[in-house]
Amino acid sequence: MLSEGRDAAWMQYALAQAQLAFAAAEVPVGAVVVCDGQLIAQAHNQTLQLGDPTAHAEVLALRKAAQVMGNHRLNMCTLYVTLEPCTMCSGAVFQARLSRVVYGAKEAKTGAAGSVVDVFANRQLNHQTEVLGGVLADEAAQLLSDFFAARRHDAAQNQTAHRVPDTALRTPSTAFAASAPEGLYLSTLPATMGMRMHYFMQKTACDEGEGATTWIFLHPLWHWSAWWAPLMQCLVDQGQQVIAPDLIGWGRSDKPKKTAWHTLARHVDAINALLRANQASRCVLVCQDGSEQLAFALAKHLHAHEDGQNNLVQVDAVVQLHCTETAGIWPAPSGATTKKTWRAESYLRSHFASYSNTLKATQMGQSGYAALIQEACAPYPDAGHARNWACTCFDGGGQARCARDALPVPYLALQGHAQRDARTLANALLDWQAHSLPEL
Numbered sequence: 001m002l003s004e005g006r007d008a009a010w011m012q013y014a015l016a017q018a019q020l021a022f023a024a025a026e027v028p029v030g031a032v033v034v035c036d037g038q039l040i041a042q043a044h045n046q047t048l049q050l051g052d053p054t055a056h057a058e059v060l061a062l063r064k065a066a067q068v069m070g071n072h073r074l075n076m077c078t079l080y081v082t083l084e085p086c087t088m089c090s091g092a093v094f095q096a097r098l099s100r101v102v103y104g105a106k107e108a109k110t111g112a113a114g115s116v117v118d119v120f121a122n123r124q125l126n127h128q129t130e131v132l133g134g135v136l137a138d139e140a141a142q143l144l145s146d147f148f149a150a151r152r153h154d155a156a157q158n159q160t161a162h163r164v165p166d167t168a169l170r171t172p173s174t175a176f177a178a179s180a181p182e183g184l185y186l187s188t189l190p191a192t193m194g195m196r197m198h199y200f201m202q203k204t205a206c207d208e209g210e211g212a213t214t215w216i217f218l219h220p221l222w223h224w225s226a227w228w229a230p231l232m233q234c235l236v237d238q239g240q241q242v243i244a245p246d247l248i249g250w251g252r253s254d255k256p257k258k259t260a261w262h263t264l265a266r267h268v269d270a271i272n273a274l275l276r277a278n279q280a281s282r283c284v285l286v287c288q289d290g291s292e293q294l295a296f297a298l299a300k301h302l303h304a305h306e307d308g309q310n311n312l313v314q315v316d317a318v319v320q321l322h323c324t325e326t327a328g329i330w331p332a333p334s335g336a337t338t339k340k341t342w343r344a345e346s347y348l349r350s351h352f353a354s355y356s357n358t359l360k361a362t363q364m365g366q367s368g369y370a371a372l373i374q375e376a377c378a379p380y381p382d383a384g385h386a387r388n389w390a391c392t393c394f395d396g397g398g399q400a401r402c403a404r405d406a407l408p409v410p411y412l413a414l415q416g417h418a419q420r421d422a423r424t425l426a427n428a429l430l431d432w433q434a435h436s437l438p439e440l
Contacts, residue, residue: 004135007080007102010034011136014080014104017044017057018143024049024279028143031057031081033065033074040077041065049203057081058089062096073097082140084111084133090119093129100130104140165194167261168254171379176252178371179378180226183244183252186277191269193261198252199245200225201278202236213316213433214280217244218271218298221290222329222348223376224251228286231418234426243283245274247294251379268298275313282314284433288321288418290330295320296404303408317410317436319429323417325352325369344380348373372419410436 010032017030021044033041043060047053058081066072078100079093084107093101101120103113112119113131120131164170176182183200186192203214215235217228225244232242246253247267256262271294275283287295299315329351352369404411412432416425 007132007135010039010078010080011082011102011104011140013039013042014057014082015136015139015143017042018082018140021045021057022143022147028147029057029081029083031061031079033061033077033079035065035069035074035077040068046203049201051202054088056086056089058085059092062092066096075099078102080135082136083107083144084113084115086110087112087117087119094119094125094127097127098129100132102132102135104133104135105137105144106133164196164254167193167258168195168256170196170254171252171381175378175381179375180229183225185252186274189270189273189277191266191273192248192254195248195254195256197245197248197254197270197274198225199243199274200229200232201243202232203241212241212282214241214243214275214283215429216271216275216280216283216285217242218285218287218291218295219244219246219250220288220326220330221250222326222332223289224379226251226375227288228418230422231425234422235429238426238430240430241280243275243278243280245271246379247271247291255379264294264297267294268301271298272302272313280313282316284317284319284429285315286319286321286429288323289326292318292320292404296407299407299409315409317412318404318407319412319414319432320404321418321425322413322415324415325417345373345377348376368420412436 013032014030017032018028019030021030022028024044024046026045026048028045030044031042032039041061041064043064044057046055046060049055058079061079061081062074065074065077069077072095074096075098077096077098079098080102081089082104084103084105085093085101086107087110090112101113106115108115110116113133114121120129173182180200183198185196185198187194187196189197215232217225217232219225219227225246228242228244232244235242248270249255249262285295285299295318299318302313302315329348332347352373414425414428416428418425
């Protein structure tokens with residue numbers, strides 16, 4: 001009876017992890033690893049968030065446990081998981097040489113502890129693991145049932161949820177045929193008033209959890225989140241977490257029909273809500289070409305509410321990127337953008353033409369900038385979309401400088417092109433982070 005009580009108590013921790021998976025729209029499975037009565041690792045499913053088919057709760061928990069123990073063999077440890085392990089996770093258990101596995105609900109379709117196959121009953125294997133199933137099985141099964149019921153309901157409501165509000169426009173997906181791949185969407189943020197917000201996100205298993213730093217990229221106002229793709233990939237390759245939203249009115253996000261919708265406060269609220277929805281508890285804001293005012297306002301807002309119960313996001317720093325070739329694009333000349341003859345593509349082409357001699361000497365060259373212009377204009381296939389793009393800008397100039405001087409967090413200015421100089425900039429950011437930002 002004492003052992004049963006202990007197993008149930010540890011399974012509660014695994015269920016808490018499963019709840020986190022549920023909240024993140026992942027299949028709600030949680031796992032913890034216990035050694036000598038001590039909790040040494042915990043994790044939940046993150047296959048969607050990490051874009052990793054192996055990111056099951058058991059695998060992530062075992063990875064963390066091995067790091068804590070300093071050994072890939074976990075002979076004296078017990079794995080508690082809310083759902084019967086699959087064959088992949090059972091193989092990971094075998095490789096870790098766990099002494100026990102305790103699971104909750106049975107998995108009738110993929111269970112490898114007796115439901116479909118029984119890996120643990122194979123006596124030819126050179127390690128045997130004790131298995132106990134059914135601990136808090138009802139609670140674990142109910143959580144899964146609730147999750148899939150909610151997903152079926154969401155699927156039934158999918159068409160309604162993805163309808164374009166009467167107050168907005170949506171760029172057809174065909175316009176992005178030659179652009180960066182599609183990311184994720186949120187259409188339930190109150191701050192966006194029913195409009196769908198698009199964003200790229202990449203999280204890493206090693207940085208997942210409380211205190212992990214996420215780089216938040218606020219795109220130039222003459223481009224959208226695709227501008228940051230090469231730089232973000234360099235950071236992801238080095239184990240960093242990144243999020244790059246398309247502001248409402250830009251990129252793949254919906255675009256309000258009335259430009260009066262755009263206020264600094266609304267965009268701050270929308271980005272804040274997006275960060276909270278994705279549990280980005282600690283971040284560095286990176287901005288360029290018009291988005292610095294938004295970054296400064298967001299940093300101040302989050303810093304002012306850091307200790308409040310309704311805000312869980314901490315800003316460590318603001319980084320502003322400067323690039324000679326893109327400086328001066330935004331804001332567009334006053335008055336010119338309101339003319340019916342104004343076109344974003346011709347405006348950008350004219351701007352970069354003034355740097356033709358410089359561009360010939362760069363790795364991108366003129367053809368590379370032609371592709372950049374095409375991508376920048378992809379979200380605005382007609383005058384209705386483009387007018388919104390053209391008329392929207394935040395305060396800049398002297399006001400931006402005053403805002404920067406009043407920042408409550410560290411500030412860094414970097415010179416470089418986010419696409420051409422991606423690897424150099426990524427290394428500079430990580431070096432600065434390692435030597436200048438405060439530790440938790």
